[in-house]
């Protein structure tokens with residue numbers, strides 16, 4: 587017998603398993619989690635939950651009903667996943683064939699590229715502008731006959747920048763309708779800009795658009811793994827074919843349904859976040875340090891010294907996210923923002 591164990595598809599050789607940021611050794615402001623926790627209504631649901639031995643409702647009907655009312659869309663336009671991450675996987679698995687390509691900004695959220703490569707598709711990376719914005723013109727020019735998906739992260743992770751309603755509409759008008767444009771709005775609830783797009787309106791105009799949202803960020807429910815996609819019902823039905831039968835846990839469905847009712851909690855978090863962003867902006871402006879303007883719950887500072895700064899902040903008790911050419915700091919509680927600013931002041935001098 588000289589048979590080898592089965593091995594992965596060749597493209598797995600160029601990928602690695604997800605490496606989560608550090609979780610110990612300081613205040614964690616590296617994963618854009620909600621520093622203010624979650625709605626008290628969630629705690630109540632947890633205290634009363636007992637149906638441990640039963641499978642979840644596979645179609646998440648109660649949660650679907652709530653979210654459809656909340657957004658003003660049909661229930662058939664919604665698909666739920668174990669986090670928006672799983673919806674990204676479902677979209678890639680359903681649409682991409684070897685030889686196809688996707689277009690995305692660089693840098694952006696890592697999972698679009700990851701799943702494209704697993705499906706044997708090519709990735710066309712379009713650099714963001716010098717201040718961290720999607721370059722929609724260049725993204726349009728990257729389209730060819732093999733393009734299946736364009737990923738638009740709005741606001742973009744990790745740069746925090748956003749695309750206005752006007753900019754996005756102009757882009758969507760140009761993109762051929764055979765290409766799916768996914769608007770990943772994991773941070774949309776944080777956006778305060780008056781011209782931030784109303785994506786539910788865009789869905790009515792462009793049937794080739796899909797929107798992703800999550801309960802992991804402003805709702806503060808990352809541990810439960812609940813996210814969803816909104817799109818045209820035909821596409822949603824196709825995605826549903828590949829969905830695992832019980833992909834969202836009962837408890838996840840229940841806490842998400844409770845959280846979406848507590849609009850006060852969400853509003854309050856958005857206000858505190860905007861105040862935190864301002865703390866940083868005021869500091870960077872006063873020091874002449876350049877940063878990417880953010881509409882999200884984090885701020886990106888381009889720097890050649892990312893690693894060193896990350897190290898120094900960690901020594902000072904704060905874990906942030908280090909990238910090749912910058913650092914990303916999740917907006918925290920006011921006192922933590924202040925403490926980080928003081929550390930940055932000693933670092934930047």
Ligand SMILES: *Cc1c(COP(=O)(O)O)cnc(C)c1O
Nearest residue numbers: 669670671695743772800802813
């Ligand atoms: C956090 C994040 C997600 C995924 O979050 P889930 O926890 O899987 O719902 C998706 N897109 C972006 C841009 C994110 O930052």
